[in-house]
Amino acid sequence: VQRRIVYAMSELGLNTSAKFKKSARTVGDVLGKYHPHGDIACYEAMVLMAQPFSYRYPLVDGQGNWGAPD
Numbered sequence: 001v002q003r004r005i006v007y008a009m010s011e012l013g014l015n016t017s018a019k020f021k022k023s024a025r026t027v028g029d030v031l032g033k034y035h036p037h038g039d040i041a042c043y044e045a046m047v048l049m050a051q052p053f054s055y056r057y058p059l060v061d062g063q064g065n066w067g068a069p070d
Contacts, residue, residue: 001045004034020063
């Protein structure tokens with residue numbers, strides 16, 4: 001799921017210099033084109049990619065509330 005999210009974000013033009021977009025836009029694109037199995041797995045994978053304490057390097061620059069380590 002992570003690779004599909006990263007690919008969909010690159011297809012949408014979401015890079016480090018782009019404006020923030022709603023996560024529903026990215027998840028909807030992933031569900032519509034690459035992963036038609038439910039949105040919960042996509043949202044959870046995207047949250048884990050945005051949290052700096054989950055991966056060694058955060059893959060998604062999250063804006064707002066993306067969870068706490070506790």
